[in-house]
Amino acid sequence: MDSDALPSVPGWLRSFLSVLEARALTLVAAATALVLLVVFYYPVATVFVEAVVVDGRPTVEPLVSVLSSRFYLVDIFGFTAYQALLSTIASVALGLPGAWLLARFEFPGRETLRSLTILPFVMPSIMVAIGFVATFGKNGTLNAILQAFGLPTVELLFSLPAIVIAHAFYNAPLVARVTTAAWESVDASAIETARSLGASPTRAFRDVVLPQLLPAVAIGATLTFVFTFASFPIVLALGGFQLATVEVFIYSRIQNLAYAEAAALAVIETVISLGLTYLYLRYEGRQRASGQGARPQPRRSLWPGSWTPREIGTRAGIAVYAVALVAVFVLPIASMLLTSLTGSNGAITPEHYLFLLERQQTGASYQVRPLPAIRNSLLFGGATLLVAVPMGVVLGVLTTRQFRGRAVVDALAMAPLAVSGIVVGLGLLRGLVFGVEAFGTRIQVTGALAIIAAHAVGAYPFVTRSVAPLLGNLDPRLVESARSLGASRVRALVDIELPLVAAGVVAGAAFAFAISIGEFDSTIVLAEGSSSYTMPIAVERYLGRRLGPATAMGCLLLAVTSLSFVVIERFGGRYGGRGGF
Structure with a gap:
């Protein structure tokens, strides 16, 4: 930190701030590890x-x-x-x-x-x-x-x-x-x-x-x-x-x-x-x-220049595959949209969406109402971003640094990918939700906080996997030049590295939001009644009774998550398939 920028600050405070800035990355990493310990490793x-x-x-x-x-x-x-x-x-x-x-x-x-x-x-x-x-x-x-x-x-x-x-x-x-x-x-x-x-x-x-x-x-x-x-x-x-x-x-x-x-x-x-x-x-x-090839193979046109038996067979195979793609990938989504707009008499009607509005106005307190479910999903998704994005970025920085034990840190950081939401939800339920005694005080994390914690645990690895490949591909001489000019490690990270990987951070944030919006496993364990249900829980509850309203709520869920896809597609670029997910 430039001492000339703080002329009215006492010398001892300037020294403290300088030391704090020099150790900021270590402190943030320790705080991230503490959060991970509390909301993931302790419950597991x-x-x-x-x-x-x-x-x-x-x-x-x-x-x-x-x-x-x-x-x-x-x-x-x-x-x-x-x-x-x-x-x-x-x-x-x-x-x-x-x-x-x-x-x-x-x-x-x-x-x-x-x-x-x-x-x-x-x-x-x-x-x-x-x-x-x-x-x-x-x-x-x-x-x-x-x-x-x-x-x-x-x-x-x-x-x-x-x-x-x-x-x-x-x-x-x-x-x-x-x-x-x-x-x-x-x-x-x-x-x-x-x-x-x-x-x-x-x-x-x-x-x-x-x-x-x-x-x-x-x-x-x-x-x-x-x-x-x-x-x-x-x-x-x-x-x-x-x-x-x-x-x-x-x-x-x-x-x-x-x-x-x-x-x-x-x-x-x-x-x-x-x-x-x-x-x-x-x-x-x-x-x-192991690295990548120096020169990729040229691609062929899907429409061949000559219709030889080999080319005809290739295109016939592609046509069969296209039919399979439509049957497996397009038909289920189209069926959900069609069912949400099809009434009991087979006619096109918005009655299932009107049922959701009616349930919102006249439903009992124990019934699943759509607007609270949508509100909860959006609130939990926003709160998940506040936790998952900083954690993911910090762990992305750590996993691209060369130090002893890096492989262990990488494995520990990615462990939530291998632990199901049901297990995390059960651990939070039996631990922080039911409460734990610490230093004579009973600590409890219930309701929305427990759900947000579970969502953040499932989301931050996707932020890390979006940011880490970009950080790893940066020229190390950029940071070395900044350090040689007097910048601290944190200042080099904030002023040079993060702006260069901003697209990865945005894509990771979109991943985190989408994962929170769609998280079902831990939410169904931790939700305390209909007041804390999210859109996926509402879909499952409606499915047990009437398919039409379930597909209508599913279409609303599709609309929300599609926005995340647009952001990821816009900012994620091509790197996701090579270094991240």
């Missing part, structure tokens, strides 16, 4: 303790009962892993052709289609579930189409195929995103060299391109498995308790106040997820360090 630790301490007595009985039970190991964990494996296979199968299309072809709307691959991180999962109910339900769009062609109807709801298809909707774009980035990083010179040595196009692809794609496919598949292993709203809405995964069963145990059993299940699930996430982070770090 509470869950772990409850799995081995019952009624104040240490015991391993809850864990042993789970690990020795065929019901838990086969019916719950086995089915959870099985549906996650099927969902991963479906996501990879649906995502890889999309990566090939985006990486190898040039066509109008290509950049827009590429931008849509961030939708899994923006679109609330409960809204996706509503779209699939409107599509695959008994009176859904699919059966209406089948009946129009005189074909027999099908019933896919509350079945494993419905869960797998919905998971593919959510995770295939993730696979496509990371694989597209890898495909575009393949050096065209290496392929040309292989062809000049006599390799056929198939041999060149197998020996040169495929080895560079497999790591990206493995990363996408690992993330997909982690996400689908801990999936909750989609399984709850499309599978119900008869197809219960670990997450659904933990929720049912919480509802029945069987906290020790829920904690034991949560501990085992968390250990599995953390292990897979750790392997993913290590593998991704090695792949990022």
Whole structure:
């Protein structure tokens, strides 16, 4: 800090401010670690303790009962892993052709289609579930189409195929995103060299391109498995308790106040997820360090110059894939919109939206009313930004600095990605919500504060992953020049680095807001009655009674989250697929 700028400040205060500025980054990092400790690690630790301490007595009985039970190991964990494996296979199968299309072809709307691959991180999962109910339900769009062609109807709801298809909707774009980035990083010179040595196009692809794609496919598949292993709203809405995964069963145990059993299940699930996430982070770090190709392959026109049998076969395959994309990605959203505007007599009418207004005016206090749900979602989203963005930026700075133990800090900072919202919600409920004694004072964090804490925990890693790649790509000489001119480390960060990565900060903030708006897992555990319900909770509550109002609320949720997508698409640019999400 320039001493001439504070002529009236006493010398001792100027010295204190100078020392404070010099240590500001360390202090902010310590404050961030403290917040993370209180709102994440302590609640998760509470869950772990409850799995081995019952009624104040240490015991391993809850864990042993789970690990020795065929019901838990086969019916719950086995089915959870099985549906996650099927969902991963479906996501990879649906995502890889999309990566090939985006990486190898040039066509109008290509950049827009590429931008849509961030939708899994923006679109609330409960809204996706509503779209699939409107599509695959008994009176859904699919059966209406089948009946129009005189074909027999099908019933896919509350079945494993419905869960797998919905998971593919959510995770295939993730696979496509990371694989597209890898495909575009393949050096065209290496392929040309292989062809000049006599390799056929198939041999060149197998020996040169495929080895560079497999790591990206493995990363996408690992993330997909982690996400689908801990999936909750989609399984709850499309599978119900008869197809219960670990997450659904933990929720049912919480509802029945069987906290020790829920904690034991949560501990085992968390250990599995953390292990897979750790392997993913290590593998991704090695792949990022390996660098990218010097010259990408040129893209081909989607409309071929000559209609050879090979070109005809390629375009026929693309056409079939386009039909699959429409069926899996477009039809559920279109069905939700159509159902929200279709009355009981089949006519187009706004009656479901009018029902929401009527419920707002005449609904009882215990019923879900739309305006408080919308207000709560917006307020929680804004408050989440105030917590998640500073935390994410600070951790982004730390994870791009070279220091001993950086890998540990990176893993600890990204741990919330591997811990489900149900586990975080259970930990907050049993810890801060119920209260904890500290220094003779009972500390409680309830209501909106607990929900905001849970949302911030789930959101800040996306800020970090949006900011860290940009910080890591900055020329270190910029900071060195500023430091040589007398700027402190914090001043260099604020005046030079952050303005250069402002787009990443804005994109990260949009991610955080969208995640808060769509968060369902922790909110359903922590919400204290209808007064603290959010839009996703309202959608789930309406779904249990009437599909029309549920789709109407889902469309309102879609409108809000679409704004976040526009901001991310505008400011996120292309870097998200390479360094962040």
